[in-house]
Amino acid sequence: MRARVTTLAAASSRTAKLYGVEIVAAGLGEGDVLRELHVATWAVTYRDRLPRGWYRERLAAHRARDWGEIVRCRTAGGGGVLTARCVNRMVGLCEYGPSEDGDDDPGRVGHIHRLYVDPARQRTGIGRSLLTASTDRLRESGMSAATLWVLERDERARSFYERVGWKPDGKRKSEPMTDAITDLRYRVVLV
């Protein structure tokens, strides 16, 4: 299928409503807070959307994730983890870096690995701000496009990405044995 992409200009003007929210890079010593936010948000998001066994397995894996090591590796690899803070409380995270897909050039194509906003703070502009700040950094590091994978049946996340300018590029992948877990790749051009 022919790739459909849109172009994303730098510096979204839609961050004004985010009064009191700061976007800052995660520190190496913040692994526990990152894990807590990721696990709590992931659990609520996917509880009724994934086959039960797969949900439990993934949740256990997420509880064991070493986020301090992820921050270290992503930063060393030309990416990072950005966080949204409100009165010193972490309310969102975005993990980004070069693409790891075999069909994309990691020197030119960046990737959003994870984007999670505290359920109590969703739909207040934090996701958009984190995504914009992360794609700005990818652009500054020389990337001309960015991609991400999203669950095909996750209409809410897909609506969000489409609202902020991303489009499916035609690539999809499924977990063996179940088509309940099919991911679509979304892409945006960075200018």
Ligand SMILES: CC(C)(COP(=O)(O)OP(=O)(O)OC[C@H]1O[C@@H](n2cnc3c(N)ncnc32)[C@H](O)[C@@H]1OP(=O)(O)O)[C@@H](O)C(=O)NCCC(=O)NCCS
């Ligand atoms: C998806 C997610 C990151 C979006 O972040 P958010 O802070 O809630 O979204 P924002 O408030 O920045 O919304 C930005 C735009 O997308 C739209 N949008 C957000 N969520 C939406 C939804 N569920 N359905 C339709 N549109 C949506 C908003 O209306 C907004 O548009 P507007 O600025 O014109 O009003 C967040 O809801 C989340 O963490 N979800 C759970 C985890 C997840 O799904 N992560 C992505 C996995 S691939």
